[in-house]
Amino acid sequence: MNGVEQTELSQLDTICEKAEQIFEGALQEFLVHGYAGTSMDRVATSAGVSKATIYNHFGDKEGLFIALVKRLAQKKYQIFVESHKAELMQAEPAIALRKLANTILDHSMQDQEYLAFIRLVIGESGRFPELAKTFVHNLGKPGIQVLTEYLTNQRYIMIRDPEATARVIIGTLAHYVLLQEILQGKEIVPMERDRMINTLVDLISPNLTSAS
Structure with missing residues (x-):
């Protein structure tokens, strides 16, 4: 495996870790506040990521919930x-x-x-x-x-x-x-x-x- 391939795999691992982090935070917020009562700000805080990161991964709240x-x-x-x-x-x-x-x-x-x-x-x-x-x-x-x-x-x-x-x-x-x-x-x-x-x-x- 060359350096480029290793870098790409590392980037994929980082993306997967971020997505999993967002999922865990989102799940807790949705369960506590329901869909309507959950904001992307709440999810970002719970997941420990920026709101921009969530939008980059899932587009919007509905996209996050479906995922x-x-x-x-x-x-x-x-x-x-x-x-x-x-x-x-x-x-x-x-x-x-x-x-x-x-x-x-x-x-x-x-x-x-x-x-x-x-x-x-x-x-x-x-x-x-x-x-x-x-x-x-x-x-x-x-x-x-x-x-x-x-x-x-x-x-x-x-x-x-x-x-x-x-x-x-x-x-x-x-x-x-x-x-x-x-x-x-x-x-x-x-x-x-x-x-x-x-x-x-x-x-x-x-x-x-x-x-x-």
Whole structure:
């Protein structure tokens, strides 16, 4: 690697560090003050950077918020699916589904910052539909695609509509998090997670064929 390449890599690292610094500051401000109540001055102070630096990276507040939504969605997708994808693709259906469900619920329901951000995205989605679309595009859609691929390619599982089944599974998990945690419903309509996961597995069990 020559000197020019090293300089370019160093500059990229600096840009990434600055962006991450801005993301961390912006997240705290948006969670505390909401979208409307957050100013670029607040974000700059929280992130420890100049306001000009934020504008150079993201253009405006909406651009920053969309980038933050995309970053968090991609980060959760990496945790939920991508880091376990190879393992899940090789596992038996009942094992894979339990693993996926528990991973999603563990990393959703135990992350209060993530839950608070979901509330924020939902609350702002009426005025800024692109925010919700960005979240779905970077987390919901790829998750459904991976699960659909798994259900389609499993030779021991016979499902008439793999995509619809994947949507039912992901939708059930999302609804569980939404109702139990985001909407504070766990004391009103309690449901043990193992009971819910077992029921999901039972839904596909009649479609399992013998291994012979």
